[in-house]
Amino acid sequence: MSANDVVLAATGASGSVYALRLAQILLASGKQLHLVVSNAARQVMSRELDAEFPANDAAAAEWISMIHRTLTGPIAKVWGFSPPLVPDHKHSSGSLRVYGTSDYSAGIASGSFRTSGMVICPCSMGTMSAIAGGASSNLIQRAADVHLKERRPLVLMPRETPLSLIQLENMTRLSRAGATIMPSMPGFYHKPAQIADLVDFVVARMLDHLQVEHHLVERWGEEHPEI
Numbered sequence: 001m002s003a004n005d006v007v008l009a010a011t012g013a014s015g016s017v018y019a020l021r022l023a024q025i026l027l028a029s030g031k032q033l034h035l036v037v038s039n040a041a042r043q044v045m046s047r048e049l050d051a052e053f054p055a056n057d058a059a060a061a062e063w064i065s066m067i068h069r070t071l072t073g074p075i076a077k078v079w080g081f082s083p084p085l086v087p088d089h090k091h092s093s094g095s096l097r098v099y100g101t102s103d104y105s106a107g108i109a110s111g112s113f114r115t116s117g118m119v120i121c122p123c124s125m126g127t128m129s130a131i132a133g134g135a136s137s138n139l140i141q142r143a144a145d146v147h148l149k150e151r152r153p154l155v156l157m158p159r160e161t162p163l164s165l166i167q168l169e170n171m172t173r174l175s176r177a178g179a180t181i182m183p184s185m186p187g188f189y190h191k192p193a194q195i196a197d198l199v200d201f202v203v204a205r206m207l208d209h210l211q212v213e214h215h216l217v218e219r220w221g222e223e224h225p226e227i
């Protein structure tokens with residue numbers, strides 16, 4: 001397993017900022033990031049962040065620049081994302097490969113391509129249902145299926161409220177199959193002052209799960225060291 005290769009899929013649930021923030025930190029941490037963005041994710045991001053993902057075949061540099069631009073843009077500023085908490089954010093040490101959702105010849109569509117795990121962030125109820133049913137009808141679903149069968153970490157960050165029985169059962173099914181269900185549910189015990197604090201709370205838990213070092217939020221028990 002290559003500890004440096006991570007798959008990140010963004011689907012059409014609300015919370016595109018989580019995907020951008022996670023991508024930014026993973027790249028800054030030197031990860032080889034394999035990114036797939038669904039068509040619905042493109043619509044949601046344009047609605048939520050007034051930003052557009054580049055074309056799938058655009059250069060990696062264009063994608064990285066879009067991520068940093070959006071996270072320092074007007075909406076992100078209002079949300080408190082500036083200055084970025086990641087040092088040297090313009091010089092991400094990791095590398096990025098982007099795939100179209102129908103690119104089944106991509107390495108990540110096969111179990112023989114080694115990764116340290118896959119994150120679907122945010123994860124729509126539609127994608128959740130398709131993975132729970134083993135549909136594999138696009139590259140995101142196929143790569144998720146591969147991570148389950150290879151028993152590699154698969155973390156899904158669903159967002160919906162309220163949840164129907166079908167959605168709850170899909171989550172239970174995926175959890176039984178080995179996936180981790182990590183909803184975008186920030187806590188408030190760290191006394192967030194701005195939206196960026198809420199986003200980073202969730203992204204930090206995701207990074208912990210991927211065993212990626214970060215200093216996004218103070219850890220419980222570390223904020224008041226014992227005397």
Ligand SMILES: Cc1cc2nc3c(=O)[nH]c(=O)nc-3n(C[C@H](O)[C@H](O)[C@H](O)COP(=O)(O)O)c2cc1C
Pocket residue numbers: 010011012013014038039040041043044047123124125126127128159160
């Ligand atoms: C602005 C916007 C917000 C959405 N928010 C959610 C959401 O929070 N959760 C969800 O499951 N679907 C949400 N949807 C619907 C999904 O995008 C839709 O079901 C889509 O088919 C998911 O496709 P995908 O899984 O291939 O990305 C939203 C759609 C739009 C346009």
